[in-house]
Amino acid sequence: MSPRLTGNPPAPPSMCGLAGIFHYADPERTVDRAALTRMTRALAHRGPDGEGFHVDGPLGLGHRRLAIVDLSPAGAQPMPLDGGAFVIAYNGELYNHQRFRKELEARGERFRGHSDTETLLRWVARSGPDVLTDAAGIFAFALYDRDKRRLTLARDPMGVKQLYLHDDGHRVVFASEIKALLEHPDVPRRLDPEALNEYLHFHTPLFERTFLADIKQVRAGEYVTFTAHGRRARRYWAVDDFTPRGGSPESNVEALRETLQSVVGEQLMSDVPVGSFFSGGIDSTAVAACAVKAGVRPRCFGVHFTGQGVIDERPYQESAARALGLDLELITLDGSTFPEDMSRLLYMQDQPVIGHAMIPMDAVAKLASSRVKVCLGGQAADEVFGGYARYALAHPLKVAAQFASPARLMERLQGRLRRSASAAAPGAPAVGGNLWKQLSERRTLDRIARNLRKGPSALLRWDERYFDNFTKVPESAWAGLLSDPRVLSRDRARQVFRDTLDASPATDPADKLMHWDQQTYLTGLFQQDDRMSMGHSLESRVPMADPRMVRFAFHSGFDLKFREGASKWILRRAVAGSIPQEVLTRRKVGFDTPAETWMRGKHRDFVFDTLTRQRARERGLWDAPGMARWLDNTSDPLWFDVTWKALCVELWATLTLDGGYTRYSTADAAAPTVG
Numbered sequence: 001m002s003p004r005l006t007g008n009p010p011a012p013p014s015m016c017g018l019a020g021i022f023h024y025a026d027p028e029r030t031v032d033r034a035a036l037t038r039m040t041r042a043l044a045h046r047g048p049d050g051e052g053f054h055v056d057g058p059l060g061l062g063h064r065r066l067a068i069v070d071l072s073p074a075g076a077q078p079m080p081l082d083g084g085a086f087v088i089a090y091n092g093e094l095y096n097h098q099r100f101r102k103e104l105e106a107r108g109e110r111f112r113g114h115s116d117t118e119t120l121l122r123w124v125a126r127s128g129p130d131v132l133t134d135a136a137g138i139f140a141f142a143l144y145d146r147d148k149r150r151l152t153l154a155r156d157p158m159g160v161k162q163l164y165l166h167d168d169g170h171r172v173v174f175a176s177e178i179k180a181l182l183e184h185p186d187v188p189r190r191l192d193p194e195a196l197n198e199y200l201h202f203h204t205p206l207f208e209r210t211f212l213a214d215i216k217q218v219r220a221g222e223y224v225t226f227t228a229h230g231r232r233a234r235r236y237w238a239v240d241d242f243t244p245r246g247g248s249p250e251s252n253v254e255a256l257r258e259t260l261q262s263v264v265g266e267q268l269m270s271d272v273p274v275g276s277f278f279s280g281g282i283d284s285t286a287v288a289a290c291a292v293k294a295g296v297r298p299r300c301f302g303v304h305f306t307g308q309g310v311i312d313e314r315p316y317q318e319s320a321a322r323a324l325g326l327d328l329e330l331i332t333l334d335g336s337t338f339p340e341d342m343s344r345l346l347y348m349q350d351q352p353v354i355g356h357a358m359i360p361m362d363a364v365a366k367l368a369s370s371r372v373k374v375c376l377g378g379q380a381a382d383e384v385f386g387g388y389a390r391y392a393l394a395h396p397l398k399v400a401a402q403f404a405s406p407a408r409l410m411e412r413l414q415g416r417l418r419r420s421a422s423a424a425a426p427g428a429p430a431v432g433g434n435l436w437k438q439l440s441e442r443r444t445l446d447r448i449a450r451n452l453r454k455g456p457s458a459l460l461r462w463d464e465r466y467f468d469n470f471t472k473v474p475e476s477a478w479a480g481l482l483s484d485p486r487v488l489s490r491d492r493a494r495q496v497f498r499d500t501l502d503a504s505p506a507t508d509p510a511d512k513l514m515h516w517d518q519q520t521y522l523t524g525l526f527q528q529d530d531r532m533s534m535g536h537s538l539e540s541r542v543p544m545a546d547p548r549m550v551r552f553a554f555h556s557g558f559d560l561k562f563r564e565g566a567s568k569w570i571l572r573r574a575v576a577g578s579i580p581q582e583v584l585t586r587r588k589v590g591f592d593t594p595a596e597t598w599m600r601g602k603h604r605d606f607v608f609d610t611l612t613r614q615r616a617r618e619r620g621l622w623d624a625p626g627m628a629r630w631l632d633n634t635s636d637p638l639w640f641d642v643t644w645k646a647l648c649v650e651l652w653a654t655l656t657l658d659g660g661y662t663r664y665s666t667a668d669a670a671a672p673t674v675g
Helices: 031-042 097-106 114-129 129-134 192-201 251-268 284-294 314-324 338-349 358-369 382-383 396-404 405-420 434-439 444-453 455-461 462-473 475-479 490-503 508-519 521-534 547-554 567-574 595-600 604-613 614-619 625-634 637-657
Strands: 004-007 015-022 050-056 059-066 080-082 087-096 137-145 150-155 164-167 173-176 222-225 230-235 272-279 299-305 328-333 373-375 539-542
Touching: 004 490, 015 031, 015 137, 015 595, 031 050, 031 059, 050 087, 059 137, 059 405, 059 455, 080 114, 087 114, 097 114, 114 129, 114 625, 129 150, 129 222, 129 272, 150 173, 150 272, 192 490, 251 284, 251 567, 272 284, 272 358, 284 314, 284 373, 284 382, 284 567, 299 314, 299 358, 314 328, 338 358, 358 521, 382 508, 382 521, 382 567, 444 508, 455 604, 462 475, 462 490, 462 508, 490 508, 508 521, 521 539, 595 604, 595 637, 604 614, 604 625, 604 637, 614 625, 614 637, 625 637
Parallel strands: 272 299, 272 373, 299 328, 373 539
Antiparallel strands: 004 050, 015 059, 015 087, 015 173, 050 059, 080 087, 087 137, 137 150, 150 222, 164 173, 222 230
8 A cells, every 4th residue: 555645835725626536446556646736737727826735545636726715824735634534625615614613613623723624624524424414605625534445525505616527437536627637548538419418408518417428527415425335426405495484575585685694794704805796787786785784895897898789787887886885897898809718718618608608707707816816796696586587487477467567568478479579668666677677578578479379378388488498499400500410309308307397396386497497507607607717716706606595595485586577576675775776677688798799790700610610520510511501591590599509519629529628738747746
């Protein structure tokens, strides 16, 4: 057996990148240290403040650090405990760690520093990973128990942080990002066709799947253990109770106000300055307002686009920042570097992504990282509190009854059957009215009108309506572009959707749909957020996805989420008075970009050349004549949705399947320094 070696040069503790190798079926095997070093150094962007390794016979751990909490050497990682009987490599933040630290101290534990890493290590080592049920944080970690020769890999309740693995049945290789796994010579690069099918339907691979068949991910709220007996996965956290809590609407509003303030206050934990992602929308403004109330004035960062094809959010951003007394910095994008940016961003993402928000997310993260190391944002509020009209339409009759004139809503829907409607509905309620505005948008009216044509019973088939609306692009469109049409199956995608809805303990249709989105779409958004922020050595925190906020939302019920013609009604009421009225009542726009304008216009040649070049034809994923015809058909209303996904897949395939990662990789093959 090889001796145990630990090498941690004095450096600040940190998140944010980990890698490792464990020969769980053969304890006499030793770790490939050169591969471990390459894997760890492929994550240098996640932790530029330091590097640490722990090698112990069949186990090897590597860590890259971004110094945020406890800037003393007491928290260097990988962190050992009890002379190396336990060791952890940790990426994230445990916001309620002080509670557990006090409990441990009462049992006689003596701490070396004040980092949450040490708290987590001692907490899980003493009580086992099931205690994570009470964790409030964003994290992924690897914890090794030397005496039991057991490795535990775990991910936070909502999946804000990621942890990927390749398990060959004898050895597991794992890391915070896929690109680090690909630095190991034994990790294959094979496309998972079903991941492609899921991406084309749901915008992201689902659950443990990734685009590479031999790489999986630990699921949100799950830990996986590896021992000589094999692999075992266990869910430690899940939303399993959706019963409305009762009480008056106002008492629920006040309870949410207190919960949100408490959560944001905890997430301001940092020994370095904290900033705020700031779109000028209700969610990011609400988080910034809570920070101000907690005595912290975060520096705000946002994006502004020039040219046509996007809504200008700058007036809202500037107005909200002035109202809160906060400094605001905006970065302006004109799309001139779009072709160069796309390959770089797909490298950072590791796989094709949801939508095109990665473009402004990357830009604002780069700006923020030049000023701060931590940023809070309003991500996940829509999926948690019901910010999308698609949830409300699970109850079409309830929604219609909320408006001052339901007949006016039906009049507009009937009018949509005959002609194009473009004007938004007037008369927004004071708390919002954005649901009325969303329902009055042309695309939404078109979808409702299509269902009305099928007869009144179509309004009751909420699951089919959601699936058709969300997947959006018909199977026939993709079938003409793929060289092997069997890759695409709407039936397989629909079955996964139905099975997941059936497995949800929620009974209300809207809750079932939000629960689906939280397990699928939202985890994809979190991956995007993590890569764009950590690509610039910036930690992104998401108070709206805190487990306490999620449980609160699911005990709120439909009637508190959609009320008085407003989505997220309870959240809007909770922050009313703290943020400007114009922000509270503005129409939802998401993280909009002019990517469609760029792809149809000045960068059309880049798109065409990428999808029809020799390399794409030789790979054989696309039907070359079909793709050429599609790209010329720019008048098709689905042109951008289809072409964006095809572009992302092709650029990803070039980087990953063709081995193009070396273009960006800075990993060094030298062996780790140990001692």
